[in-house]
Amino acid sequence: MPQTLHNASSNWLMDMIKRSSNSAVEESIVARASRNSPCVLCKGARFLCGKTRCPIMVKVNYYLKSVPLMASEDISGVSPPSVFIGRIGYPYVYVGPLVPPVHEDTSLYDLPEQWFGRSIDEIVGFRSLLIRGKHRVHVEKFEQAGKIAEKTRELALAENSVDLELNLTKKPRGFLFMDDDVQPFGPSAPIRDMRVGNTRFDSRIEKAYYDTDLRATEAVLELYSRGVMVTKIQRAFSVGAFGIEKNRRLVPTRWSITAVDDIISKALMEQVKTFPEISEYRVYESVYLDNIFEVLMIPDAWSYESMEAWYPGTVWNPHGNSTLIFSDWEGNEGRTTYAQVGGCYYAARLAVCEQLVKERRQATVIVLREARPGYIMPVGVWQVRENVRNAMRQKPRLFKSLNEALQFISARFEIPLRRWILQSELLKKALFQKKISDFFGKTSVS
Amino acid sequence: MFKLKVSDAKLLRDMVTAISILVDEATFKIEPEGLKLRAMDPSRVAMIDFEWPKTVFEEYVCEAPSKMCINISELLRLLKRAGKDEAVELSLDEKTGRLQIKITGKYSRNFNMPTLEASEEEVPTPKITFNVKAKATTQGLSQAIEDAQLVSDHVRIEADTEKLVLNATGDLMGATITLQKGSDALLDLEVKENSKATFSLSYLAEIIKAASATSDIATLEFSTDMPIKIDFQQTKEGKLTFFLAPRIESE
Numbered sequence: 139m140p141q142t143l144h145n146a147s148s149n150w151l152m153d154m155i156k157r158s159s160n161s162a163v164e165e166s167i168v169a170r171a172s173r174n175s176p177c178v179l180c181k182g183a184r185f186l187c188g189k190t191r192c193p194i195m196v197k198v199n200y201y202l203k204s205v206p207l208m209a210s211e212d213i214s215g216v217s218p219p220s221v222f223i224g225r226i227g228y229p230y231v232y233v234g235p236l237v238p239p240v241h242e243d244t245s246l247y248d249l250p251e252q253w254f255g256r257s258i259d260e261i262v263g264f265r266s267l268l269i270r271g272k273h274r275v276h277v278e279k280f281e282q283a284g285k286i287a288e289k290t291r292e293l294a295l296a297e298n299s300v301d302l303e304l305n306l307t308k309k310p311r312g313f314l315f316m317d318d319d320v321q322p323f324g325p326s327a328p329i330r331d332m333r334v335g336n337t338r339f340d341s342r343i344e345k346a347y348y349d350t351d352l353r354a355t356e357a358v359l360e361l362y363s364r365g366v367m368v369t370k371i372q373r374a375f376s377v378g379a380f381g382i383e384k385n386r387r388l389v390p391t392r393w394s395i396t397a398v399d400d401i402i403s404k405a406l407m408e409q410v411k412t413f414p415e416i417s418e419y420r421v422y423e424s425v426y427l428d429n430i431f432e433v434l435m436i437p438d439a440w441s442y443e444s445m446e447a448w449y450p451g452t453v454w455n456p457h458g459n460s461t462l463i464f465s466d467w468e469g470n471e472g473r474t475t476y477a478q479v480g481g482c483y484y485a486a487r488l489a490v491c492e493q494l495v496k497e498r499r500q501a502t503v504i505v506l507r508e509a510r511p512g513y514i515m516p517v518g519v520w521q522v523r524e525n526v527r528n529a530m531r532q533k534p535r536l537f538k539s540l541n542e543a544l545q546f547i548s549a550r551f552e553i554p555l556r557r558w559i560l561q562s563e564l565l566k567k568a569l570f571q572k573k574i575s576d577f578f579g580k581t582s583v584s
Numbered sequence: 585m586f587k588l589k590v591s592d593a594k595l596l597r598d599m600v601t602a603i604s605i606l607v608d609e610a611t612f613k614i615e616p617e618g619l620k621l622r623a624m625d626p627s628r629v630a631m632i633d634f635e636w637p638k639t640v641f642e643e644y645v646c647e648a649p650s651k652m653c654i655n656i657s658e659l660l661r662l663l664k665r666a667g668k669d670e671a672v673e674l675s676l677d678e679k680t681g682r683l684q685i686k687i688t689g690k691y692s693r694n695f696n697m698p699t700l701e702a703s704e705e706e707v708p709t710p711k712i713t714f715n716v717k718a719k720a721t722t723q724g725l726s727q728a729i730e731d732a733q734l735v736s737d738h739v740r741i742e743a744d745t746e747k748l749v750l751n752a753t754g755d756l757m758g759a760t761i762t763l764q765k766g767s768d769a770l771l772d773l774e775v776k777e778n779s780k781a782t783f784s785l786s787y788l789a790e791i792i793k794a795a796s797a798t799s800d801i802a803t804l805e806f807s808t809d810m811p812i813k814i815d816f817q818q819t820k821e822g823k824l825t826f827f828l829a830p831r832i833e834s835e
Contacts, residue, residue, distance in 0.1 A: 411626070439626035439627040563737075570834075572831070572832060573629060573829055574828070575624065577829065578709075
């Protein structure tokens with residue numbers, strides 16, 4: 139049961155906030171922790187949760203820096219551009235822009251393609267400046283929902299940063315929003331009115347937007363093949379800018395990210411399946427934000443598995459004593475159900491398919507990920523997509539046998555190889571399943 | 585010139601469904617004596633060996649041997665439009681390289697679809713000496729496989745002179761399914777040497793489910809840690825045989 143720490147006299151967070159100069163901040167902050175959470179004992183100092191840094195301290199730090207800039211109902215700034223479509227209450231959802239109270243080129247703030255290599259502090263720093271304006275509309279009736287919905291969509295299609303003024307019904311409030319799928323953003327408030335400066339649409343996206351006979355899937359693939367960044371496609375997808383006119387609707391940001399990853403990688407997979415198999419075992423790797431990726435490619439027909447191991451004390455295993463492994467897979471014919479492990483399954487699948495298509499090869503691909511205690515808070519699915527894309531840019535290590543490749547991976551990971559194998563459908567298949575072609579030409583049997 | 589006609593669309597549709605379990609693009613051999621296909625699935629774990637002599641067809645014309653490659657799932661989509669007692673005629677338009685599909689019954693419709701580049705790969709027959717030969721009903725087999733699927737994704741098949749036993753062990757649960765010689769499900773059992781081998785249930789289940797539509801009786805042949813051969817006896821002439829490679833778990 140959540141407990142409000144707001145009034146607790148010995149509240150360490152409040153002490154910290156009081157030390158900061160601005161008293162207006164105090165009203166706008168609400169801290170919640172579950173009753174048996176170690177946070178109350180730890181006070182951000184002893185790392186009882188096992189993480190290497192306290193995520194609350196990191197968040198509060200940036201919150202304190204950004205809140206003085208937001209102590210008003212009128213916000214003026216430059217949107218990267220960025221929008222957010224909530225999912226709570228679907229089909230009645232909150233839509234609106236994300237805008238930081240700064241006047242400069244903010245395009246980086248919503249372009250995960252350019253974030254790889256930046257520290258968690260830097261990303262949380264600029265993301266926490268993004269104020270979210272909220273306006274509730276029905277996902278299928280947003281065309282008639284009036285000016286705010288219309289302006290939000292316009293913003294999502296813009297090519298560059300856009301001047302924006304928000305008139306909110308109250309001062310922005312709330313924590314830095316963190317989610318495994320969606321990149322973080324700052325405080326929010328309902329919109330009373332909004333004014334958007336001159337916007338120029340990305341001409342490629344504009345074309346798909348005005349084509350009301352083009353199916354959404356085709357629009358996504360067309361834009362991707364023309365080199366439009368996944369983030370931009372996803373942003374337009376979320377505001378219902380694609381598809382046959384009567385089918386257009388808003389898509390919550392979180393769903394739109396996975397939908398776009400899925401649509402593109404599905405199309406790439408079909409190409410991959412027509413290419414010759416790779417001729418050796420390969421291991422690609424990348425480390426970023428204390429997430430270690432080892433991507434194993436096996437010379438065999440296309441199939442795919444994504445596995446992630448969470449150390450005790452990491453985001454999705456905060457109180458456990460042992461490492462948790464989650465996995466999901468698909469065979470050559472693909473899958474029809476949503477992968478248990480979530481959005482990162484599809485983001486990593488996109489990254490590996492891109493590489494195979496580029497090389498015109500096919501393989502069985504297993505993406506192994508260890509999330510270590512330095513990964514103190516989730517930053518969004520982009521981390522997986524860009525981390526695996528980075529792995530794909532590296533020269534792979536080549537091996538003649540599966541065992542050699544597995545030995546190499548085993549040395550990189552803390553988790554014993556046996557645990558990975560036990561959990562992995564495709565590793566078991568590669569190790570234990572014989573091929574019918576092994577039996578051509580043999581004549582005898584014991 | 586190649587043309588064939590079947591009076592009952594279901595016959596063709598069931599066979600194409602069985603083929604679609606393993607292959608998406610199938611290269612058929614068209615010979616004066618009949619139609620043949622031998623192919624492996626993309627990961628080369630299983631293989632299908634299919635033959636329909638010309639006597640199966642109401643009409644069969646082949647002037648010179650040739651090969652034809654078609655997308656099986658696309659063909660299946662078209663064949664699904666045909667009702668039970670409707671006739672289907674397939675013919676190859678040599679000028680355009682397209683396959684014509686004519687379905688006639690209450691009314692008639694003509695579809696056409698492209699043919700693809702034929703595979704040059706010659707798939708041999710696996711050379712295996714089998715120590716166990718079991719004749720079972722496809723219904724009995726399907727049931728046994730479904731039982732095993734409840735607990736695991738692979739199954740060990742064991743035979744001695746008296747019985748065929750399916751053993752499945754999952755993470756939490758286990759199952760043992762026994763088919764006694766001479767029972768309703770197991771019609772015959774010949775064992776030269778007690779044998780056991782483990783197979784993927786997803787392959788087994790899909791193969792048996794699809795092939796059951798074409799056949800009531802199947803003959804299983806296997807040996808210890810060797811592929812299993814499942815021959816589905818056809819009501820008309822013709823052959824539908826699957827081979828599936830074993831799983832060998834070495835710790």
